[in-house]
Amino acid sequence: METFVPALTIFILALFVGFEVITKVPPLLHTPLMSGANAISGITLVGTLITSGARLTTATEILGFLAVAMATANVVGGFLVTHRMLGMFRRKD
Amino acid sequence: MPKEEAFAKLLYLAAAVLFIIGLKGLTHPRTAVRGNIIAALGMLLAIVVTLMDQRIVSFQIIVAGFVVGGLVGVIMAYRSSMTAIPQVVAVFNGFGGGASAIAVGAAYMEALKGEWIEEITIQFTSSVAMAGLIGAVALTGSAIAFGKLQRLIKERPVLIPGRHVINVTLLLICLGLGTWLVVDPTGSFPFWAMVGVASLLGIMLVIPIGGADMPVVISLLNAYSGLAAAGHGWVLNNSVLIIAGSLVGAAGFFLTALMCRAMNRSLINVIFAGVGTVVATEAETEDIYAGRVKSASPEEVAMLLSDARRVVIAPGYGMAVAQAQYAIQDLMLLLESRGIEVDFAIHPVAGRMPGHMNVLLAEANIPYDKLIELERINPTFRQTDVVLVFGANDVVNPLARDSDPSIPIAGMPILNVDEARSVVIVKRSLSPGFAGIANPLFAADNSLMLFGDAKEMAMDLTTALKET
Numbered sequence: 270m271e272t273f274v275p276a277l278t279i280f281i282l283a284l285f286v287g288f289e290v291i292t293k294v295p296p297l298l299h300t301p302l303m304s305g306a307n308a309i310s311g312i313t314l315v316g317t318l319i320t321s322g323a324r325l326t327t328a329t330e331i332l333g334f335l336a337v338a339m340a341t342a343n344v345v346g347g348f349l350v351t352h353r354m355l356g357m358f359r360r361k362d
Numbered sequence: 363m364p365k366e367e368a369f370a371k372l373l374y375l376a377a378a379v380l381f382i383i384g385l386k387g388l389t390h391p392r393t394a395v396r397g398n399i400i401a402a403l404g405m406l407l408a409i410v411v412t413l414m415d416q417r418i419v420s421f422q423i424i425v426a427g428f429v430v431g432g433l434v435g436v437i438m439a440y441r442s443s444m445t446a447i448p449q450v451v452a453v454f455n456g457f458g459g460g461a462s463a464i465a466v467g468a469a470y471m472e473a474l475k476g477e478w479i480e481e482i483t484i485q486f487t488s489s490v491a492m493a494g495l496i497g498a499v500a501l502t503g504s505a506i507a508f509g510k511l512q513r514l515i516k517e518r519p520v521l522i523p524g525r526h527v528i529n530v531t532l533l534l535i536c537l538g539l540g541t542w543l544v545v546d547p548t549g550s551f552p553f554w555a556m557v558g559v560a561s562l563l564g565i566m567l568v569i570p571i572g573g574a575d576m577p578v579v580i581s582l583l584n585a586y587s588g589l590a591a592a593g594h595g596w597v598l599n600n601s602v603l604i605i606a607g608s609l610v611g612a613a614g615f616f617l618t619a620l621m622c623r624a625m626n627r628s629l630i631n632v633i634f635a636g637v638g639t640v641v642a643t644e645a646e647t648e649d650i651y652a653g654r655v656k657s658a659s660p661e662e663v664a665m666l667l668s669d670a671r672r673v674v675i676a677p678g679y680g681m682a683v684a685q686a687q688y689a690i691q692d693l694m695l696l697l698e699s700r701g702i703e704v705d706f707a708i709h710p711v712a713g714r715m716p717g718h719m720n721v722l723l724a725e726a727n728i729p730y731d732k733l734i735e736l737e738r739i740n741p742t743f744r745q746t747d748v749v750l751v752f753g754a755n756d757v758v759n760p761l762a763r764d765s766d767p768s769i770p771i772a773g774m775p776i777l778n779v780d781e782a783r784s785v786v787i788v789k790r791s792l793s794p795g796f797a798g799i800a801n802p803l804f805a806a807d808n809s810l811m812l813f814g815d816a817k818e819m820a821m822d823l824t825t826a827l828k829e830t
Contacts, residue, residue: 272599273485280592283605286382287612293389296710296735299617299717302388304451305398306613307584309381310458312606313591315412316598317465322418323472330423332468337427340461343454346435348402350450353439355398357724358391
């Protein structure tokens with residue numbers, strides 16, 4: 270319980286921060302918003318690293334590899350595709 | 363807490379702050395590129411800090427995962443077209459959710475061996491169950507969304523009889539297995555069984571939803587992968603995961619609500635009603651069109667355009683499929699060179715994800731201040747001489763103003779293109795749009811049909827206009 274309540278507190282407060290920031294994003298940029306947010310959700314990579322770097326059995330080794338690869342693709346691909354998209358909204362002048 | 367641990371936690375906090383500043387950058391096109399880079403730096407910081415973690419003793423698996431995942435990410439990000447952006451986001455989203463589910467599974471199995479954490483607490487097991495359940499639904503749900511968007515599987519809703527009962531049963535089984543995991547954390551069977559059933563649930567939840575409702579589904583799955591990441595953060599008691607997951611969850615739920623409002627439908631209706639299953643027959647549409655549909659040639663439309671002072675272009679998914687955005691940009695430049703004012707009318711659910719049309723038009727170098735959202739463009743149609751509708755149907759269907767509940771799009775805010783002096787609809791045929799109903803706009807007195815592919819017709823119009 271001693272870690273549960275602080276974790277829940279952070280979670281709820283971050284939800285409010287998220288709503289505050291995101292409601293100000295104009296519809297023009299909703300696609301990049303979604304792909305950018307999606308890249309951030311690749312933060313799960315941090316968790317997969319901790320799990321996969323430990324001394325593991327073969328089973329968890331395979332799982333760890335899969336998780337790291339998927340999360341990396343999410344992060345790298347997500348930020349790059351967002352970057353590519355946002356480049357198109359640059360003013361051409 | 364040891365000094366190094368406190369330091370690592372402070373750096374995680376810095377990473378979380380960078381995510382928030384990065385998202386804030388997305389509030390304006392001028393700051394958006396920088397915002398995305400700031401968020402990416404936050405991610406890099408979080409990863410570097412994690413790699414310093416004492417618990418990581420072997421780097422082989424990590425390096426292998428980085429290489430394989432990095433390659434997949436780079437290739438997908440650069441090889442995909444802007445039309446396919448919804449699919450790409452769906453895939454990345456599925457990866458994120460899947461990674462959460464698999465990683466908490468591995469963490470749980472390690473914990474069972476007595477490594478990893480001192481004691482298996484209820485918080486640990488319940489977070490494992492939550493991240494496993496939501497992550498698995500996000501993984502398979504995204505896979506089905508990808509399949510539908512890529513047309514690998516039927517885009518129209520697939521309604522399995524008794525699906526509500528099946529879905530509730532699957533969810534209850536998941537919750538039961540999750541409870542088992544929490545109450546008796548001695549084996550990994552309940553976890554993997556739960557992940558298996560949740561994967562099936564993800565498929566069942568998305569398969570009855572049609573292509574045009576994908577903006578809602580993608581937003582919702584995005585929220586799920588955020589929640590799975592937050593759950594993963596609870597498992598590891600790691601604040602950056604919790605904050606980032608929560609931010610993404612907020613973004614996903616906000617866009618989900620916005621898309622639902624743009625269709626005047628509840629989330630429940632979008633997910634469960636299977637809109638788009640019933641398609642109007644020719645006999646039904648014949649009543650509405652009955653000889654009143656006027657077809658025009660590109661030359662006739664060009665004449666109309668050359669006399670106009672203000673033209674509005676209303677794009678839909680048909681423009682995306684035909685890749686017509688560049689041809690439309692040529693047409694826009696020609697019209698503007700003749701002193702004709704051109705704007706674009708963007709409906710929030712036009713396309714397959716929120717803001718899809720904006721990205722496609724920006725790709726074709728159309729300045730973003732010409733992309734006008736529904737509330738701002740609607741009052742201007744009365745002063746518009748010609749509206750060119752490219753591959754949009756339901757979002758310009760006047761039947762939406764009807765309150766008859768048998769009309770699937772009743773009450774949906776639409777682009778009031780019929781208020782313009784003339785409306786030209788560029789479309790291959792009179793076939794109904796996704797909602798499966800006829801569109802009286804096609805038979806209106808001030809409407810002309812220009813039958814053909816959106817790209818070809820945009821090019822033909824440009825050619826014809828040059829000759830007038």
